[in-house]
Amino acid sequence: MLNLRFIQENPELVIEKLKKKNFDASTIVEQISNLYKQKNEIQVKADQFKSEMNSLSKEIGQLFREGKQEEANQAKSKTSDLKDSIKQLDEQFAKIDEQVFELQVQLPNLPADIVPAGKTPEDNEVVKTSGENPDLGSDKLPHWELAEKYDLIDFELGVKLTGAGFPVYKGKGSRFQRALINFFLDEARDAGYLEIQPPLVVNEDSGFGTGQLPDKEGQMYHITEDNLYLIPTAEVPVTNLYRDVIVDAKELPIKNTAYSACFRREAGSYGKDVRGLNRLHQFDKIEVVQVAHPDKSYEILDQMVAHVEGLVQKLGLPYRILRLCGGDMSFTSALTYDFEVFSAAQEKWLEVSSVSNFESFQANRLKLRYREEGQKKPQIAHTLNGSALALPRIVAALLENNQTAEGIKVPEVLVPYCGFDLIN
Known part of the structure; x- marks a missing residue:
């Protein structure tokens, strides 16, 4: 199985080398690249939500100490919503990982440089x-x-x-x-x-x-x-x-x-x-x-x-x-x-x-x-x-x-x- 990081960092090389095996990898490599862009976008959102939740958690404690019960409960409700959003993002993240893996295992090994070109x-x-x-x-x-x-x-x-x-x-x-x-x-x-x-x-x-x-x-x-x-x-x-x-x-x-x-x-x-x-x-x-x-x-x-x-x-x-x-x-x-x-x-x-x-x-x-x-x-x-x-x-x-x-x-x-x- 080809290394994912190698595929991401060398998409043109992977496609070109697999031509020698008469395998067109362009669609799979493009799909992997697109899925990783989606994954990165999801990761950014998840990190933002986690950062916001951490800030709210600190704020809730302070609000309770100050006796601001209603505001603290509103912040807790928002924290709960953020947890649900993060869970959904984690599920999307896992689904993309599955899709990437299914694509990754379809790619043959790269032939060594000395492998001669040919079909039969x-x-x-x-x-x-x-x-x-x-x-x-x-x-x-x-x-x-x-x-x-x-x-x-x-x-x-x-x-x-x-x-x-x-x-x-x-x-x-x-x-x-x-x-x-x-x-x-x-x-x-x-x-x-x-x-x-x-x-x-x-x-x-x-x-x-x-x-x-x-x-x-x-x-x-x-x-x-x-x-x-x-x-x-x-x-x-x-x-x-x-x-x-x-x-x-x-x-x-x-x-x-x-x-x-x-x-x-x-x-x-x-x-x-x-x-x-x-x-x-x-x-x-x-x-x-x-x-x-x-x-x-x-x-x-x-x-x-x-x-x-x-x-x-x-x-x-x-x-x-x-x-x-x-x-x-x-x-x-x-x-x-x-x-x-x-x-x-x-x-x-x-x-x-x-x-x-x-x-x-x-x-x-x-x-x-x-x-x-x-x-x-x-x-x-x-x-x-x-x-x-x-x-x-x-x-x-x-x-x-x-x-x-x-x-x-x-x-x-x-x-x-x-x-x-x-x-x-």
Whole structure:
């Protein structure tokens, strides 16, 4: 959530920066400005009435002491009228605060200066490409056919149990999935992240805190009877651990990791790009989250990008790193890097991770602050998160890229976790 004072003091800057996200903020910023003018006018009136009431209170005492009963009672009646007027003004004041807040939460985060302009994923900037795309010849199979051939994943059984987008993993498919989860968690632990096992459902305050609510795109599963939400990512519960918390600056950065199932409605997703594991309603992911000092958050973002890059390299997958353009960024992000791996059978790039700096946007919603030693007033922290990694498309690429006539080769780093080196 953007800081209100910043919006008031820099209206043109806010409008101009949000153009890069293809968001027209002019009407909202103007409405906020007009409401604050009204609020200031109300405040002036309220201050005048309070000053007049204080003067009358002193005058009433003096009148009673002088025996001027009638005049004192008239002054008391006027004081009562002033109290009613001040109460009405306070109600107007509170109503304006509500209106301002409702407008404030509609504004996306400002993109960082280095975010490229653009409207679609085609406008994203490729900052690095690494590895050679394997040439598997004409006999190559897509992962959904490999999953059926080796009895790893049953998509039809998932449809029977729940619906499309809820696959059932079986045998070596389950073990391969679990191997990846444990490998990613161990790598995060070795990088200094504390593992958290969070709830898979959150309340409305948690959804609001990280910016998923209000849910503008209808992507969250809502348990209406209890007003709870299935998490779209472990980012939500893990970051909310620090909602309404003041952290000692010496504790920064705080580093957490979590494995969770993730649930997304993926409304409007149809066609060939959603086949197999390409787009699911339920999937597994390891998340890394940091709470950082504002002076260090972009240095930490680079470290998190390097961590994700190391994972993809160890798995032996060809990859590229993209800097997202304004139009392809999330509502909450100031700067996002996406990782894509090459799917040899589908012959296309698959997104497997997003690593983002939200600067103070989430922390302002969360009231997540830090206090420097010797300072009384706490400051708003910065938050960051990244997928390290999301499993479905990683599994898809590993199955496709490592297929041979004998079976599917398991990456060397996963063999100790799997207990086998070939899927056949």
